[in-house]
Amino acid sequence: MSKSKVMWxxxxxxxxxxxxxxxxxxxxxxxxxxxxxxxxxxxxxxFFKKYLVQPFKKYICNPIKNGYVKFTKTKxxxxxxxxxxxxxxxxxxxxxxxxxxxxxxxxxxxAMIYLLPALILLCIxxxxxxxxxxxxxxxxxxTPVDKMFDGYTLDNFRDxxxxxxxxAALRNxxxxxxxxxxxxxxxxxxxxxxxxxxxxxxxxxxxIFFLPYVTNTIAIGLVFxxxxxxxxxxxxxxxxxxxxxxxxxKDAQASYFNAMTTLMIYIIWGSLAFKILVFTAGLQNxxxxxxxxxKVDGTTRWRIFRRITVPLLSPMIAYITITSLIGSFxxxxxxxxxxxxxxxxxxxxxxRTIVFYVYDYIMxxxxxxxxxxxxxxxxxxxxxxxxxxxxxxQLYVSKKRVHY
Amino acid sequence: xxxxLEGLTKQFDETVAVDNLTVTLESGxxxxxxxxxxxxxSTTLYMISGLLKPTKGRIxxxxxxxxxxxxxxxxxxxxxxxYALYPxxxxxxxxxxxxxxxxxxxxEALARAVEMAELVGIKELFDRKPSQLSGGQQQRxxxxxxxxxxxxxLLLDEPLSNLDARLRLQTRExxxxxxxxxxxxxxxxxxDQEEAMSISDEIIVMNKGVLQQKGAPQHVYNHPINxxxxxxxxxxxxxxxxxxxxxxxIYVGDVELGVTKFKDQDVIIGIRPEDFRVDENGFMVKVDxxxxxxxxxxxxxxxxxxxxxxxxxxxxxxxxxxxxxISVKPDKIHLFNTDEAGELVNE
Numbered sequence: 001m002s003k004s005k006v007m008w009x010x011x012x013x014x015x016x017x018x019x020x021x022x023x024x025x026x027x028x029x030x031x032x033x034x035x036x037x038x039x040x041x042x043x044x045x046x047f048f049k050k051y052l053v054q055p056f057k058k059y060i061c062n063p064i065k066n067g068y069v070k071f072t073k074t075k076x077x078x079x080x081x082x083x084x085x086x087x088x089x090x091x092x093x094x095x096x097x098x099x100x101x102x103x104x105x106x107x108x109x110x111a112m113i114y115l116l117p118a119l120i121l122l123c124i125x126x127x128x129x130x131x132x133x134x135x136x137x138x139x140x141x142x143t144p145v146d147k148m149f150d151g152y153t154l155d156n157f158r159d160x161x162x163x164x165x166x167x168a169a170l171r172n173x174x175x176x177x178x179x180x181x182x183x184x185x186x187x188x189x190x191x192x193x194x195x196x197x198x199x200x201x202x203x204x205x206x207x208i209f210f211l212p213y214v215t216n217t218i219a220i221g222l223v224f225x226x227x228x229x230x231x232x233x234x235x236x237x238x239x240x241x242x243x244x245x246x247x248x249x250k251d252a253q254a255s256y257f258n259a260m261t262t263l264m265i266y267i268i269w270g271s272l273a274f275k276i277l278v279f280t281a282g283l284q285n286x287x288x289x290x291x292x293x294x295k296v297d298g299t300t301r302w303r304i305f306r307r308i309t310v311p312l313l314s315p316m317i318a319y320i321t322i323t324s325l326i327g328s329f330x331x332x333x334x335x336x337x338x339x340x341x342x343x344x345x346x347x348x349x350x351x352r353t354i355v356f357y358v359y360d361y362i363m364x365x366x367x368x369x370x371x372x373x374x375x376x377x378x379x380x381x382x383x384x385x386x387x388x389x390x391x392x393x394q395l396y397v398s399k400k401r402v403h404y
Numbered sequence: 405x406x407x408x409l410e411g412l413t414k415q416f417d418e419t420v421a422v423d424n425l426t427v428t429l430e431s432g433x434x435x436x437x438x439x440x441x442x443x444x445x446s447t448t449l450y451m452i453s454g455l456l457k458p459t460k461g462r463i464x465x466x467x468x469x470x471x472x473x474x475x476x477x478x479x480x481x482x483x484x485x486x487y488a489l490y491p492x493x494x495x496x497x498x499x500x501x502x503x504x505x506x507x508x509x510x511x512e513a514l515a516r517a518v519e520m521a522e523l524v525g526i527k528e529l530f531d532r533k534p535s536q537l538s539g540g541q542q543q544r545x546x547x548x549x550x551x552x553x554x555x556x557x558l559l560l561d562e563p564l565s566n567l568d569a570r571l572r573l574q575t576r577e578x579x580x581x582x583x584x585x586x587x588x589x590x591x592x593x594x595x596d597q598e599e600a601m602s603i604s605d606e607i608i609v610m611n612k613g614v615l616q617q618k619g620a621p622q623h624v625y626n627h628p629i630n631x632x633x634x635x636x637x638x639x640x641x642x643x644x645x646x647x648x649x650x651x652x653x654i655y656v657g658d659v660e661l662g663v664t665k666f667k668d669q670d671v672i673i674g675i676r677p678e679d680f681r682v683d684e685n686g687f688m689v690k691v692d693x694x695x696x697x698x699x700x701x702x703x704x705x706x707x708x709x710x711x712x713x714x715x716x717x718x719x720x721x722x723x724x725x726x727x728x729x730i731s732v733k734p735d736k737i738h739l740f741n742t743d744e745a746g747e748l749v750n751e
Contacts, residue, residue, distance in 0.1 A: 289488035292455050297502035297553070298476025307501070311492040 137377035141370040156371070156378035165350060166357060166379075173353045175260060176267065177328040184268045184275060185321055191272065192279030193309060206280060213273035221337020224266045225250070228338075250338060252346035259345050267334050271327075275320050282316035283309070318398035322391060329387045330355055354383045405466050405556045405589050406431045407452060412461035414447050414613075421447040423613040425461070429591060429606075434583045436604035436621075437593045440636070444613035445593045446561060452591065453482045453559050465556060476505075478557075481550030485562040487542045489534040495521075495545050496530040502553045520548040524582060540571045544578070551586060558583070560592035564599055576603050597637050601625065609633050631746025634674045634738055640715070645708040646742070647673045654737060656708035659687045661732050664739065666749050672740040677702070679736035680714035682721060686731030694724060703728065 071077035136142065137156055142149040160166060195205055212220065227234045228249035236246040248254040249262045290312070294304050310317070332355040335343050343352035361376030407429040414422040422444040429435050437445040450456040452463060454475035462471045470478050489498050499520060503513040521527040524544040534542055543563065550558060563579060564572045580603045583590045594600050600607050601621040609616040609624065609632075617624050617633045628634035634642050647656040648670045654661045656673060680703075692711075693704040696718055703714040703721070705728075714730060721728060739749040 287486075287488065289484050289486065290490060293482070293484060293488040293490075294501075295455065296453060296475045296480065296482045298474075298505045299501075300505070303505065308490060311490075314492075 133377045133380060136374055137381045139371075139374045142374050143368070143370045144373055145368055156374045157382070159371075160357065160375050160378050160382065163357075165352065168350050169352045169354050169357060172260075172351055173329060173331065176264070176331050176353065177325060180264055180267045180271070181321065181324050181328055183264075184271045184324065185317065187268065188272045188275035188320075189279055189310075189313075189317070192276050192283055193305060195276070195280055196283045206277075209276045210273050212270055213277070217270065217333050218337050220270060221266065221334065224262075225338055228262050250345060254345050254347060254349065256349045259339075259349050259351055263335060263338060263351060266338060267328075267331070270334065271324060275324070278316055278320055279313065282313050286312050314398075318394075322394050322398075325390055325394060326387055329383060329390070332356065332359070354379060354386075358383070406464075407557060407589060407591070408464040409448075409452075410462045410464070412448065412451060412463065413459045414444070414451060414456065415459040421613050422451070422458075425610075425613075425615050427608060427615055427618055429589060429608075431589055432587050433605040434580065434590045434592070434603060436600035436607040437591060437610065438597060438600040438607050438636075439595065439610035439616075441595055443610045445595075445610050447613075448610070449559050449561055449591060449593050452557070453480050454478050455482075479553075479555050481553065481555035481558045483543075483546045483550050483558070483560045483563060486566060487534075487546040489542055489545055489549070491534055494531055494533055495526065495537070498534070498545055499549050499552050502549060506553060516552055517548075520552045523551070523585060524548045524578070538571075539567045540575055543567065543575060547579070547582060551582075556588065558586075558588055558590040560590065562594060563592055564594065564596070572599070579603060598639060601637070609636060611636075628674075628738060629748055631672060631674065631740045634740070638676055640677050640702070640713050642674045642676050642738075643707075643710070643712045645673045645675075645710055645712075647671055647708065649739075654739070659707065661687075662734065662737050664737075666739065667751060669749070670742050671749055672742055672746065674738035674740060675732055675736065677713045677715040679733045680716060680730050681733055682716055682728060683731035684729055686729045688727050688729050691726060691728055694721070703730075 072081040138152045138154070139149040140151050140153040140155065191209060195202065195209070198205070226232070228236075230236060230246060230248055230251050230253075233249065235249065239246060248258060250259055254262075286309070290308055291304065294308055299307070331353045335351055335353060335356070339345060339351055343356050344350055357379040358376050361372045361379070409425050409427050409429075412422055412425040413420065425444075425448060437448060439445045447456060451458050454470070454473060458471065462469055464470065465478065475482075490501065493501065496517060499517045500513055503516065508516075518527065521530065524547055526541060526544045526548065529537060529541060529545070534545065537545065543566075547558075547560075560579070564575055567575055576599065579590075579592075592604070604621060606619065607621050607624055608618045611632050617629050619627075624633065625637050628637065631644070635644070645656045647654060647661070649655075649664055649666055649668050651668065652663055652665065654664055654671075654673060661673065661675075689703075689705040689707060691703055691705055695702040695704075699718060700715050701718045701721060703716060705712055705714070716730075740746045741749055
């Protein structure tokens with residue numbers, strides 16, 4: 001043998017030795033790791049393994065496996081295994097089961113167990129109706145009695161907009177939203193700041209301001225109805241003491257402006273409670289040292305409010321504005337509480353909001369007529385669209401204005 | 405400007421936070437209020453700032469009685485422990501905020517802000533929000549904000565406690581430099597004796613709301629007037645022994661440490677670790693442990709039943725000796741009364 005060949009042989013032998021050594025060390029390492037990480041098995045688990053898993057493997061899996069191995073030893077079986085079964089199994093394993101396993105792993109099932117109750121309820125009572133009402137809005141001449149309809153159409157939207165009073169309803173809703181929301185946010189912000197700055201009887205006043213929130217809307221509405229009564233109402237009596245003539249707030253002779261004002265006072269008062277609660281919570285989270293620092297710098301109270309309190313509270317203000325904006329677009333109960341289901345004063349002044357239209361088509365047996373339910377759905381879609389647009393605008397603005 | 409406190413007392417419900425504090429803080433100096441947690445040092449600072457009202461006593465800035473003055477009228481700058489920078493304003497807006505309150509026109513305000521920023525070295529950070537700054541930078545912004553309205557006194561509440569160790573050293577120098585440049589009376593609160601010793605011109609040691617000692621750091625360190633001060637200052641801490649004076653000699657057990665002119669009595673003996681020295685004529689101790697750290701070596705031994713540390717130059721012991729002869733440097737033995745106050749022995 002030539003010298004180089006001998007050298008090559010030695011080299012290969014050495015390589016093999018190294019390989020064996022590496023493998024040996026790796027096994028030792030692995031064994032140690034297993035020893036360290038192996039957890040003591042629970043007795044129940046051991047029981048299952050002994051009486052369920054092992055017999056299953058022994059009497060069912062292994063015979064099948066052995067049979068298949070035997071099958072591959074034959075000529076045809078070997079061919080099939082090599083060119084069909086194995087590649088197909090490999091493919092499924094690699095590209096289907098393994099990725100699926102990565103998604104639907106143990107964590108996923110754990111998460112599902114917790115999410116499922118809420119998810120099922122949401123699907124039944126929220127997602128399904130939403131999708132259904134969207135589809136419903138496009139049906140033509142749909143009758144809920146026999147569930148028949150003549151294809152799809154956009155006429156429902158046109159009908160709704162053309163209906164007398166719908167534009168007035170839009171206007172009413174807009175007035176309620178753009179006047180009651182800013183006013184109630186500002187008032188509740190001031191009340192919260194005042195509440196935060198008093199020391200004694202703080203929780204007492206907090207409770208008082210929170211009371212409207214836990215009181216029934218209709219009950220408050222009835223009380224307001226009496227308070228704004230022309231002849232017996234508290235408000236007019238108070239005005240009389242001040243020497244002002246009684247005002248027709250909400251009766252047959254009330255003007256649209258007066259009727260709306262009454263409604264607005266009621267809405268604003270009713271919505272203050274929750275806002276004050278949120279703002280007081282937010283104020284308590286602001287570090288007192290900011291106020292101390294401002295005090296040392298001789299900042300006036302108004303400037304502290306404007307330059308420190310409001311910016312630091314801006315996430316809360318944004319949250320409250322968005323939620324109450326959405327809430328006001330859906331105004332219905334408050335109008336009913338004062339003006340009844342008709343949504344009109346006795347003098348015929350129309351105070352209905354968009355939601356009235358949605359209800360109008362569902363309530364009172366009207367829905368059974370062909371196409372009416374679809375128009376209700378169309379009205380609700382229009383409302384949805386409006387709310388969506390305003391919410392997006394609001395989110396865009398607050399992203400720019402809200403600090404940190 | 406000189407700050408004078410007279411009989412200052414602050415009582416919170418039952419507890420007395422500051423008890424009859426009378427002290428004069430000299431003009432233009434950097435003064436450290438030092439003491440363990442809850443000793444009333446922060447309360448004192450806040451009373452000087454005006455954010456807290458004293459229960460009793462008066463506060464004078466030079467000859468003005470400012471006790472009943474609102475904080476903004478006192479002309480103070482206050483840096484809070486967590487800086488209290490407004491998170492929604494940029495650095496520039498933060499620094500300008502005090503000036504806006506004073507209704508100074510924008511051009512001049514800006515000039516002053518720039519001047520302050522240059523002083524503390526944060527000019528390139530003007531457009532950042534506080535959350536984008538490191539702890540040290542936030543600290544500087546807070547100092548700039550406090551200084552921009554040209555206060556008569558600068559107050560710092562635990563200025564270094566929120567910084568990491570390396571930054572602490574750096575900021576320490578920085579505060580000293582800024583104080584030298586603007587040359588206003590600066591009072592800062594700390595519980596870290598090393599911090600106080602390293603930067604202040606004068607320290608005031610407090611304990612349980614009572615003034616213990618006031619003086620230059622090195623003087624207080626070398627001549628503590630009571631046991632508390634001697635124990636509070638110094639790292640490693642002072643060694644204390646229960647001993648006695650017999651015939652003008654100081655004994656711990658039967659070991660003679662030195663001589664004194666005081667009469668025979670039981671005393672508490674305090675000896676700083678660095679005041680031991682290796683001495684052939686001294687007493688012999690059995691070495692328990694020996695730590696050699698560069699220049700210095702720490703000897704651990706038991707004296708009078710107490711674990712004792714001695715800090716000696718590394719070259720004075722060789723190898724790992726089992727027994728060492730040591731003595732105490734003359735005049736470095738502090739003798740305290742055995743009662744609770746632990747005052748210096750004076751007769």
